[in-house]
Amino acid sequence: MMRDILRFGSRTILLRIAVVIVVGLVASYALVSAPDSPRIKSEEGILDLTEDHVSNNPRKLQGEWAFYWQELLSPEDIRSRMEQGGQTDRYINIPGSWLGYPLDGQELKGEGFATFRLVIELNKQDRNERLALRLPAIFHSYKLWANGELLAEVGTVAPDKSGVTPRLATKLVFFQPESDTVELVMQVANFHHKRGGITQDIELGGSDALTVKTHLRIAADMFITASLLVIGIYHLLLFMLRRKDKAPLYFGLFTVLFGIRSLLVGELMITQLWPAIPWELQFKIEYLILCSSGYIITMYFECIFPNYVSRWFRLGTRIATGALCLVVVATPALIYSKMLPMIGVIVVLHMAYLMVGLAHAAVRRMEGALTFLLVSVVTLVTVINDFLYYNEWSVIGNTSPLGLLVFTIAQIVLLSSRFTRAATNEERIARELQEANDKLSEMNANLERIVMERTHDLSAAHEDLRASYERLLHSEQGRKKLLAYITHDLRMPLSSMLGYVEAVKDMVRPERNEQYLKYIRDNTIRINRMIEELSFLSHLETGQVAYRMEPVHAIHFLRGFFEQYELVVRDAGLDFILDIGNTEDQRPDLPVVEIDAQRLEQALFNLVSNAMKFTSSGGVVRLALAVDEAQDARCAIISVQDSGTGIPPEQLEQIFDRNYRYDRSGMENGVEGSGLGLAICREIVQAHGGAVRAESDGKTGSIFYVSLPLYSRDRKVTA
Numbered sequence: 001m002m003r004d005i006l007r008f009g010s011r012t013i014l015l016r017i018a019v020v021i022v023v024g025l026v027a028s029y030a031l032v033s034a035p036d037s038p039r040i041k042s043e044e045g046i047l048d049l050t051e052d053h054v055s056n057n058p059r060k061l062q063g064e065w066a067f068y069w070q071e072l073l074s075p076e077d078i079r080s081r082m083e084q085g086g087q088t089d090r091y092i093n094i095p096g097s098w099l100g101y102p103l104d105g106q107e108l109k110g111e112g113f114a115t116f117r118l119v120i121e122l123n124k125q126d127r128n129e130r131l132a133l134r135l136p137a138i139f140h141s142y143k144l145w146a147n148g149e150l151l152a153e154v155g156t157v158a159p160d161k162s163g164v165t166p167r168l169a170t171k172l173v174f175f176q177p178e179s180d181t182v183e184l185v186m187q188v189a190n191f192h193h194k195r196g197g198i199t200q201d202i203e204l205g206g207s208d209a210l211t212v213k214t215h216l217r218i219a220a221d222m223f224i225t226a227s228l229l230v231i232g233i234y235h236l237l238l239f240m241l242r243r244k245d246k247a248p249l250y251f252g253l254f255t256v257l258f259g260i261r262s263l264l265v266g267e268l269m270i271t272q273l274w275p276a277i278p279w280e281l282q283f284k285i286e287y288l289i290l291c292s293s294g295y296i297i298t299m300y301f302e303c304i305f306p307n308y309v310s311r312w313f314r315l316g317t318r319i320a321t322g323a324l325c326l327v328v329v330a331t332p333a334l335i336y337s338k339m340l341p342m343i344g345v346i347v348v349l350h351m352a353y354l355m356v357g358l359a360h361a362a363v364r365r366m367e368g369a370l371t372f373l374l375v376s377v378v379t380l381v382t383v384i385n386d387f388l389y390y391n392e393w394s395v396i397g398n399t400s401p402l403g404l405l406v407f408t409i410a411q412i413v414l415l416s417s418r419f420t421r422a423a424t425n426e427e428r429i430a431r432e433l434q435e436a437n438d439k440l441s442e443m444n445a446n447l448e449r450i451v452m453e454r455t456h457d458l459s460a461a462h463e464d465l466r467a468s469y470e471r472l473l474h475s476e477q478g479r480k481k482l483l484a485y486i487t488h489d490l491r492m493p494l495s496s497m498l499g500y501v502e503a504v505k506d507m508v509r510p511e512r513n514e515q516y517l518k519y520i521r522d523n524t525i526r527i528n529r530m531i532e533e534l535s536f537l538s539h540l541e542t543g544q545v546a547y548r549m550e551p552v553h554a555i556h557f558l559r560g561f562f563e564q565y566e567l568v569v570r571d572a573g574l575d576f577i578l579d580i581g582n583t584e585d586q587r588p589d590l591p592v593v594e595i596d597a598q599r600l601e602q603a604l605f606n607l608v609s610n611a612m613k614f615t616s617s618g619g620v621v622r623l624a625l626a627v628d629e630a631q632d633a634r635c636a637i638i639s640v641q642d643s644g645t646g647i648p649p650e651q652l653e654q655i656f657d658r659n660y661r662y663d664r665s666g667m668e669n670g671v672e673g674s675g676l677g678l679a680i681c682r683e684i685v686q687a688h689g690g691a692v693r694a695e696s697d698g699k700t701g702s703i704f705y706v707s708l709p710l711y712s713r714d715r716k717v718t719a
Helices: 002-006 010-033 075-083 207-241 247-262 269-273 279-304 311-330 333-363 369-390 400-489 491-505 510-541 554-571 597-613 677-687
Strands: 046-049 062-069 091-094 112-122 131-135 141-146 149-154 171-175 181-190 203-206 550-553 575-579 592-595 620-628 635-642 691-696 702-709
Touching (some): 131 141, 131 207, 203 207, 207 269, 279 333, 554 592, 597 702, 677 702
Parallel strands (some): 046 112
Antiparallel strands (some): 112 181, 131 171, 131 203, 620 635
16 A cells, blocks of 8 residues: 555655765754864863964863862862872863763762863963853753863852752853963863753854854854744734644644744843742743644644644553653653753654655645655754753754754744635635625515515415315314223123124024123114214214304294104103293294204204103103393303203203213103213303203202303394
8 A cells, every 4th residue: 555655755765865865964064164264172171362363263171170079179179289299180171071971880869060271371462351151941950160260150060959040141241361371170060960061062253253153143043043933923923813722732832832942042131031940840842842742733734734643642642741741840850950861752753754745745746745754854863962962962052943943934934825825725715705695686676576476376385285284183082082982882782792793603592592682783873873973973083074054033933843853752641841931933033043954953852851761751841042141141041841850960960971870760761861862962162162061960950051141133134
């Protein structure tokens, strides 16, 4: 798979990477191998500059310095010792830490204190010039004398940790030699860092030349620092305005943090801006920035090229970064400064992993991947050099700020192209949206008319659908009620019939087979009638029965009903009486009701039939009409009264419920009802806007009242 990917473009990419690496190495070699003048080193504590003119050509004081371990000697102490015949037999190469220096068969540790001495022989011209010394950051406190004059003191030097006050700072000090030689004596104490001693070059030169050189270095550091800070703050503000894209956030954090770090390295400008800054805080900030840089650049890469960083690598770098930062915060510099090689390895591994992903992205010709890859190579070279330099494995110092500036400028170009492309796309989309909006405006001119037409059609369709739905709902409700009624009401008679059939089949009592068959026939007739009544009741309850309402005179309707069923009642052995008072048929104010005569006759017949069933022979059934004038709405009241044994008062509320039955004592005819007549009566009366109720004391018969609202006299009445 990898071979197929690299087949089309890997050779070109690798060639460009190689060119960049070669150029970086050549430039580094040029910086190292082409100094301002031939290198001169001191031997056994003496530096011969009689053939050189340091006033115009500053020199780095490199070579062997006299070394007094575990002694803090002043120039007077050294002079007294030499006058007594004491000779120095220990020398140490500067710049370099005393860490690992062989002494009495053992290697020294980084903690301790010592005195360094160097004698410089000047030419006659330089002895009369005003000279200067540029002092780098020396771990971790020191005193410097030149020809017995105390020139500089950084921190507090003492032979134990409790008396030492550590501090980091760069200094430029001036002195007048006034002799052929310059004796430099420096006391150094370190109990707070893994490396102690003079680890960076001390420069000697004319005051003007060295001042100009130092100012140029400070100006270069300030330029890099200001550039990184401004670029970082700009991108952080850019993220605040558009939070969806997190690439400016991580890039801004990266550049701001390394802008702050550039204040802590090189010329240590932070000590000039804030002289009282605690050295421990200074160190912790620098190490925290180094520890978090790998994670931040990984997240930035993930935003620029999504799906190129694996989930496991992202989790691993988060854990490693968190662990390193925790160690830096919780431990003193003496411990976490020993982790610098580990931090360097982790940062380099981050960059190497990302460069592999960049190579894949470049092969796929993703925008900005090749540029990102090339500047990452340059940055990687400078970062590796810095880690080597701070571990005393390289002579080129503090190159990472320049590499980071190159990297930052390249990222600015990359992010700017992204924003430019996004802005161009927005303009194109806005133009397309405007064109689409114009077309929509044209369509909108006719849209209202189309919508009104469609709305009218939909309303009509909705009404049809609603009507169909209501019919279907009523039909379904009727079907469910009928099924429930049949299931409930037919269970008992069918069970009874099944018992009779089994009795006939099994010849239980053969002499009664004829009687059993009669019971079966009667139950069949009863079930058939019950099914008809159940079906009719279910249609009533679901509103599926149509009523043909007409205004009629209540007296005419009631007289016709009486005449139709008089013989039926009398044949049952009962006296049937019609009581309509003294009302004359021809009076103009006769009560008028709006009814469906056929349905109301059915309701009244159910009441009369109910009275016939539960009234003994010789009893009376009375049919009466009255007008209720007391209520706000006048109504006609039709009553059906029987002389039976009556209904218990506590059951009057239940008799109109479906399936209610009450067997009254003294019945002679033994007729059984289905329990549906009164329920049907109530449904019909309520459909006419009326009400039905019953009264009884449970002993002397019962009265059923049907109340119907009177019809307006102004309308035509059917005779």
